[in-house]
Amino acid sequence: MTQDWTVQRVPAADGAEIVLHSIGAGPGVVVVHGGGVTIAMYRRLALRLADRFTVHLYNRRGRADAAARAEPYDGEQDIDDLATLLTWTGARNVIGHSSGGFIALQGAARRLPIGRLALYDPAVQVDGIGPTTGWxxxxxxxxxxxxxxxxxxxxxxxxxxxxxxxxxxxxxxxxxxxxxxxxxxxxxxxxxxxxxxxxxxxxHRHDGPPEQWAGVEAEVLLACGAAGPPYYRPINEALAAVMPHARSLIVPRAGHDALNRAPQHLVDALADFFTAPVTSEPAGP
Structure with a gap:
């Protein structure tokens, strides 16, 4: 059955509008996209999840149909917008990719109402593990x-x-x-x-010990691609070791862009994670 996208204009905390693109039926999943791209790269993922979930895409500030981004950039608008969309949609499932994973993890650490958080190649620095800043x-x-x-x-x-x-x-x-x-x-x-x-x-400014993320109470899936940058694996393992409800997953035959390509084995792993029984309670607002 063909499904259609719905578009809503959601008022943000600062008075701007967040343009929300949604498709599917079932529990809500909000996708926080990575850097350097727009939601156009995630429509395949949304379509392949849409038979089991209502998938919500939105462009982060300064991209495509999104409002302008405040300068200098400090990530606060991104976290506020995620909080707004969780309240608006009632969704308690979040997918974060690359720098979007960093934003989503920060939101979880601040106790946004996230029940399950799936991070794919989250751009988080832990004890200096990851790309250097020399470039x-x-x-x-x-x-x-x-x-x-x-x-x-x-x-x-x-x-x-x-x-x-x-x-x-x-x-x-x-x-x-x-x-x-x-x-x-x-x-x-x-x-x-x-x-x-x-x-x-x-x-890079948030580089530090993994314990800074130990307060994340959501169920967390820390996934990385077997064919992607090698530093994501030790980062994910370090994070999984300190979060009370987290586990790591290495996705075979997957690079950094696997979430965009949405191969079936990755889509199924995400669906299984979001439908598994939750052992923790979502954080309060």
């Missing part, structure tokens, strides 16, 4: 100068430390990025690159 100043300088191919090449090499392309000379990485920027997704990522750099800086 950020040069990437920011290039972006400020309008040299987006160079800024993108530096960013990709700094984050995707496992990729073969990072071992190429920088001029070749820049050439590859220049070609990528001609694609639809490349143009979007290029336009949003300053946002990606801001989020990367914020995530």
């Amino acid at each position: 950020l100043p040069a990437a920011r300088e290039a972006a400020a100068a309008g040299d987006i191919p160079r800024a993108m090449a530096l960013t990709s090499a700094g984050i995707n430390t496992h990729a073969a392309a990072t071992r190429l000379p920088l001029f070749l990485q820049i050439a590859i990025c220049r070609l990528f920027l001609r694609t639809s997704i490349g143009r979007t990522m290029g336009e949003l690159l300053p946002t990606t750099l801001d989020e990367s800086q914020l995530i």
Whole structure:
């Protein structure tokens, strides 16, 4: 049966509007998307979950149909918007991807009413595990100068430390990025690159011991792709060791973009997690 998307305009805490795109039937799931992209990359995931859940997508501030983002960026609007949507939809299930995982985890730590939180490759720094910050100043300088191919090449090499392309000379990485920027997704990522750099800086500022997340009471699934950046596995294991209701999962045949590609084995793992009995109570508002 074909399902249609519904679009609602939800008043945010600061008076702006959050444009909420929803599809499906069943328990609600709010998706907090990653950096450098819009919800367009998550529609396949939503469609494949829609026979079991009502899936809610929304663009975070400064993207597509979202309101402008406050500057300097500190992530607070993102957390406030997630709180607003949990109240509006009544959903208690959340999926967070990459930097969206960082936002969702911060929301859970602040006791937003989240019962189950599925994080895929959450961009969280734990005891220095993860990409270093050495590339950020040069990437920011290039972006400020309008040299987006160079800024993108530096960013990709700094984050995707496992990729073969990072071992190429920088001029070749820049050439590859220049070609990528001609694609639809490349143009979007290029336009949003300053946002990606801001989020990367914020995530690095929150580096610290995993115990800072020990107060998260939600049921948490910490998933990472077997073919993605290698630092997500030890990060997830460290987080799972201190959260009272968390477990880690390595998804076979999956890279960092697996949540966007939505292979059936990942979709089924998410569905199983969201339908399993909950052993903890959702946090209060």
